[in-house]
Amino acid sequence: MAPKPISPNEHLVIPEWINEEYFLPILKKDVKDFDKIVNFTPIAATAPGENYTSIMVRILMDILVKDGSEKRISYILKTGLDTNKGGAMVDQMGLFPKEMEMYQTYIPQFVKLYKEAGLDIELAPKCVHYEEIKDRITLVFEDLSRQNFRNIDRLKGFDLPHISCVLRKLAELHAASAVYRTVNGPYDERYYNSLFVEENRELFTSLSESNTATFMKAVKEWDIPESERFIKEFPSDTDAFEEGIRLNKVDESEFNVLNHGDSWSNNIMFNYKANGEIDRTVFVDLQMAKWGSPAQDLWYMIVTSASLDIKVTEFDHFIQIYHNRLTECLQLLNYSKRIPTLRDLHVMMIRRGSWGIFTATGVMVATLMPSDKDSNMGNMMGEGPEAEAHRYKTYTNPYYVKAMRQLLPFFHRKGILDY
Template structure:
């Protein structure tokens, strides 16, 4: 390629914005590297993920070849995250302001969280590094961590104990850091009210009810012994969303409140491995649904959607204790002086919010482990047409999900979680 020329290569299957090209990245990199002589030679834009992996945003992987004053034909890879520009996704996600909130988090909060961890000697990556937050184009540009060896784990297999403990430790860092931030800046999370389940908008309520109904209908086709649970669910239905909402409600000043990620599952995590394939680090992505709420949201959501079934069914108490001890350790290191619960007090808070294990197991888990991506998109998630109904039928007829939910329903029932809760 001749010096001074620019080339943009677009994946023909993507509806990529025309401005996402060599000229755009030249301006971004010149500013980031403080080098006006930097010249972009080539840009290659492709979709970052296959269908069915991501529903709430449009994500591109961009390979950029450039020349700078200190480098010749340098190649870097970046991630560009944008919002859907039309249709049901734009409408519903707009009611949550997911993109504006996430821009604020990466610009205003994550640098503070990273600095707090560095102050206690933790220099791990923790969260993606942003090159630019472009509010004019309504996009965020990140370093592509795959070039540094970070990859997604298998969402169908579930995370084993090593992956799970790494994630719980990262979760504890996020929550402990947010506690200290709140003591430093008491109003920093004032505007973060809308988690995935919220009273601020009913945009996702059709998804909550339709998945609940689809599961009830599916169970009704099973052997007679399972009809007991179908009847339980029918009685629970009028209260299902309200009980999910109560998890997010602030009910007592004694309850721990943190910056909850609220969408903490395997596809929002990137792991790095050693030469023997052992996970040694993890990075947390995607802050679209984060809110100031109970840490129980993240604990239940993560464990019940993303761990191996053995851990989900048998090790919940052990994993909660592991998270709590890490949280207490980081709170102590950060010299947080606010009220902090004992393990027993935290367990009592957990018991009040444990319904979220039921909620995520019914609404989120079956979608996340669905392997048939024929109809897997945002319109199918929230729609009511024939294609949406077909998608929900596919999701709920998954034999792997049947095995999981058959193990969980008796446990939930014994704990009284399939009853109307006061």
């Protein structure tokens, strides 16, 4: 008998509806000659602090097939948070309908474009089941861990071989999305909005009021030369939201793509050859896809996930790696418009540089926080003494402080703090 699996998050309350009965029709469709479930074990798929916008459950099953043999099979189920635990905010952002459409429609179409051009490209895991009922969307995926896929340690970040694979994979996703747009017309309206939309102004204002003072208090403790200058350079809450509105608008005269939108290390998985070299790279978590400048994904991924020793020193090299693969893919797919030059991309990165600031002061706070049972959407974005104390802990977390000690002077040298 296999040992009882250990859950990486004993604090996760798994909804009662995630049971054998729910999975029977999925198995009948996905497993040839399926007969019955022998053992059904749901456990958390991620540790605290690894995922903030959904419930992630790994389903481990022993099943019988019709010839009498037994198989071990597993899936990853993804569904929404409870309303009082951040689910209302996630619903307001429309993340799950977007992700369902990405897996149903766009990823298969992008893969098809490459197939028709003679190249097999892998972008995301297989989604074996999707369901939309009142107040709930559920997605069930193949469990990539059974193919020995894994994430890198988010606290260490990508070394050069890993980030090179990710940049190339981003280029493949972006190129296909740009070509698809020229052939099929605009994406649905939902892909034109990030978190920075007028409907979220009140939400961001209330969060900023409770957050800014805590953040600035922490900055003074980071021991950064000229920290007072950086504090003065930071935009006000109002200016920051207005800049977010500007970033959200798409300039159709520029080169645009369908950004992954949440391209940090936990949303990218790798498997490896016998000699340790990276073999395959895939994206997961497509909830925040956004049509617009590729600068969004590039800033987001580099800021959150490049290892500290190369985050700043190799920045220009990263853009070159991405540009080389982007050009190859656009040419392969017969992109009918002008292909951006490397210079064009560097200009985009400066013009859209605030994505770097917003990423560093937003999502990077979470991505560099060691696993903590209190790391959840409620504490990251809630109000009250407990949430404020948790945010202060994240702002003074040594991993975060070390990154910001590099990034703030870097942003200053690039001129992107100059509002």
